[in-house]
Amino acid sequence: MRSLANFILFQLGWFVAVLYPGQLAALAGVAIVAGHLMFISAFPQREFRFILMATVLGSVLDVVHQNLGTLSFPGHEGAYASGMIPAWLVMLWAVFATAVNHCLYWMRHNRLVLFGMPPFAGALAYAAAERVGTIEIGYGLWGIVAIGVGWGLIYPVLVRISQWLESIEEAPLHEQRW
Template identity: 40%
Template sequence: MPEVIRSGAVRLLINIAFFQAGWLICVIVSNEVAALAGFALVGAHLVLVSQRPAHEALFIGLGTLLGSLMDGLWFWLGVLVSPEPYSGLIPVWLVALWALFLTTPGHSLAWLAAHRRLVFLLSPVAGAFAYWSASQLGAVELRAPLLGLLAIGMGWLLLFPLFLSWSQHLLREPAAS
């Protein structure tokens, strides 16, 4: 079994690379194969990057559940529409995308914890922008783009500060011995 990477800078770069690659795969391919690739990247993150894999797996699982419920609401209300049929609450590639995203609050986005005001300014904009980008790539459709993006932004305004706070408590690296 590979050893966890010790260098914080290398772990940060891997976290960024895994998330960006996973986002592109999930959004461009947007099917079950993309979901498998996304979940594989989450697994690789837990093995190579995470300093507390059990805690982080719990964090990712809980966050993925909440994010998927929020997206399920958007699909149910017609804010988001899938161009492809799917079974379940939301398309499985989107569940994988949530899991991938939740690898970032404890790593590449952890710096935001020291800038709480910035969290509340950036999260609705960045969250909505990600969905708009996915819609431009054909992964989802926004029925009423302006209202939909406002609703999605408000959802991110609620969820991301919560995720960041949870990550600071659950993923705090163990003290060196």
């Protein structure tokens, strides 16, 4: 039931961010993460640490894409034009981080899925956001490939960080679940 609730909140967060980028999406992301930590997570302190780490790494990845011209934000000027990503995208990374240890937990047990699915799923999510005008992907197909490569690298790293946090848990569980 927790995984289903997490999946619904994750999808809600993604749709709000993509359809209403801005302050509303950032606030929705904060609310989703807070609700997740209060009502879904069995280990909220550990998961909060993971969400912070994943959000920083994901945001760095998007800043790199933005600075390389692979990712841009139409209609945004100022800080977004000089290498920063919007707050709603940072919060979307936090919302995504909640899914890694819940509705996407199953992926860590199959190496083919762990390494094969994120490049396609990540690139597809960004392409969908581009289709509705939330973001722009530079360099055409090569930009999508670059985003996929980024996701192919970052997702296994996030899973490894999650496993490391599980391993330092004071009271190990028979089957470690978040």
